Amino acid sequence: MTMREAVNDFVLGDVAVPKGSAILVLWLFGNRDPEFFPDPDRFVLERENRMRQYTFAGGAYACAGRNIVQMLGEVVLSELSKAAVSIDRNGPAVWGEGSMIHELDALPLRFTRAVVDAGVLAAGRESS
16 A cells, blocks of 8 residues: 555546545555456466556556565575475464455564584484
8 A cells, every 4th residue: 555645636537636635545456457457366477568567566666675675585585495494383373454455463483494513414403
């Protein structure tokens, strides 16, 4: 979602929006208009007008920090995917209530790495 404020009076469809009104843009629905995106429930990367979609935070107003977050995510996932790293749930997943998107409030995890001794994994030993 993005919150904006009307800088002028305007009419959108049949709705008059006075200057100063709070406007909430729900990006969640940005790709749902079947006039622009036929069959909006299908995942189609090759859509003819794909430059107009925001599915992957694309378009003219994409988040400037997304490339940094993507790079950090790749580094973290690379390290976590190494054979010596174990990831276990350390409690129940807690899902957000009242949210318009299905999101986690908490996902307790425990990360352990087996101790490497002279190039051989030592069974049953962990380090934090």
